[in-house]
Amino acid sequence: MNESENDFEPLRRLLAIKRHEIPPLGYFNNFPGQVVARLRAGDTGAPEGITAPSWLLKFFRAFEAKPAYVSSFACSLCLLLLFGIVYAERPDATEKPSLFTAFVAPSAALVDAKSADYASAQTTGLMINTNPVLSLQPVAALFNQQNPLAQVQAMNVNLQSLGN
Amino acid sequence: MAEPAARQDPESPAPVDEEALVRGARRGDLGAYDELVRRYQERIYATIYHMTSNHEDANDLAQESFIKAFQALKTFKGGSSFYTWLYRIAVNKTINFLKQRKNRTHMSLNDMDFNAEHDPDLVALISDKTPRREAGLTELQEKLNAAMLKLSEPHRLVVVLHDVQGLSHDEIARIMECNIGTVRSRLFYARQQLQGYLSDYLRAS
Numbered sequence: 001m002n003e004s005e006n007d008f009e010p011l012r013r014l015l016a017i018k019r020h021e022i023p024p025l026g027y028f029n030n031f032p033g034q035v036v037a038r039l040r041a042g043d044t045g046a047p048e049g050i051t052a053p054s055w056l057l058k059f060f061r062a063f064e065a066k067p068a069y070v071s072s073f074a075c076s077l078c079l080l081l082l083f084g085i086v087y088a089e090r091p092d093a094t095e096k097p098s099l100f101t102a103f104v105a106p107s108a109a110l111v112d113a114k115s116a117d118y119a120s121a122q123t124t125g126l127m128i129n130t131n132p133v134l135s136l137q138p139v140a141a142l143f144n145q146q147n148p149l150a151q152v153q154a155m156n157v158n159l160q161s162l163g164n
Numbered sequence: 165m166a167e168p169a170a171r172q173d174p175e176s177p178a179p180v181d182e183e184a185l186v187r188g189a190r191r192g193d194l195g196a197y198d199e200l201v202r203r204y205q206e207r208i209y210a211t212i213y214h215m216t217s218n219h220e221d222a223n224d225l226a227q228e229s230f231i232k233a234f235q236a237l238k239t240f241k242g243g244s245s246f247y248t249w250l251y252r253i254a255v256n257k258t259i260n261f262l263k264q265r266k267n268r269t270h271m272s273l274n275d276m277d278f279n280a281e282h283d284p285d286l287v288a289l290i291s292d293k294t295p296r297r298e299a300g301l302t303e304l305q306e307k308l309n310a311a312m313l314k315l316s317e318p319h320r321l322v323v324v325l326h327d328v329q330g331l332s333h334d335e336i337a338r339i340m341e342c343n344i345g346t347v348r349s350r351l352f353y354a355r356q357q358l359q360g361y362l363s364d365y366l367r368a369s
Contacts, residue, residue: 008355008359010366011327011355011358011359011362011366012327013285013286013288014304014308014362014365014366015308015323015327015328015358016283016285016286017276017280017286017301017304017305017308018214018305018308018309018312018324018328019328020276020277020279020280020283020286021213021214021273021274021275021276021277021305022274022275022276022277023209023213023219023222023223023274024274024275028202028205028206028209031201031205031209031226031227032198032201032202032205033198034227035197035198035201035227035230035231036194036197036198036201038227038231039194039197039231039234040194
């Protein structure tokens with residue numbers, strides 16, 4: 001070991017330079033006061049302004065340590081958003097039963113039944129709509145589908161004009 | 165309960181006093197803690213500074229280390245000396261900081277003290293009788309710090325604690341919580357690396 005210590009003797013002398021590197025004059029006079037002042041102010045030693053839970057802090061620290069995490073996280077978010085947009089615009093996406101369509105299905109069946117009445121009414125020329133529920137149904141028709149409710153409303157207008 | 169009278173031993177600088185200060189600080193006595201900070205600030209600051217080669221970072225990290233130590237005093241069991249325990253906090257904080265700052269190193273070096281120009285070893289290094297004659301002290305300082313920053317954190321730490329600060333292998337092993345063999349092997353490897361980086365300045369005269 002002594003031999004290896006001797007081998008490194010020039011290096012050790014060079015490293016002695018670092019012992020002469022000192023902070024600005026008076027630095028150590030103020031240092032304890034700064035530490036105690038921060039302790040009195042209730043400083044936790046953590047970066048200022050962050051009061052998030054520890055798991056969230058660890059999450060953000062992982063981002064600080066590895067910028068690759070940030071880009072991969074951002075990419076996955078973008079992909080998710082893109083997938084959402086593409087999926088929403090697929091024509092067959094609207095045909096699949098979903099929570100929304102299941103929820104509105106009974107009223108749609110009601111509209112179908114009523115539209116059959118309207119069809120027969122077309123032959124007789126008489127149609128009176130007293131059902132307030134129908135007027136509350138959504139009237140927008142997406143993807144060029146024929147909306148039976150719109151037909152009903154159109155017929156109502158025609159009958160009213162006939163009555164006048 | 166009265167504190168036991170402090171016996172003044174010329175060899176060791178009042179260890180009983182340190183215990184009393186730690187007890188006082190643990191009770192929340194900031195005056196006692198102020199004294200502890202005064203006692204260890206230079207060594208803690210120097211260790212962090214030599215690890216980061218940046219005065220501002222060293223200042224922040226040293227302050228945060230002392231604050232963290234004060235808050236963690238309740239967990240200090242006294243199994244090791246307060247000094248070793250404090251060192252461990254500072255070292256862990258610094259290594260975590262350096263891992264986060266990876267590849268974003270920026271040196272902010274302190275000036276050399278007046279004694280540097282009269283240090284016989286340094287005079288020899290910049291003397292015109294050696295191959296390093298063209299290198300001024302400031303250039304040597306920059307090259308040395310740049311070479312140190314090329315080492316991994318554990319290797320740099322061993323060099324700083326042993327060759328710069330003069331701690332024994334045993335003390336370093338306690339601070340780094342590893343065995344002495346690991347300290348010796350890291351020191352050997354780190355010195356070899358540094359010799360390679362600084363070969364221009366280490367050629368035999």
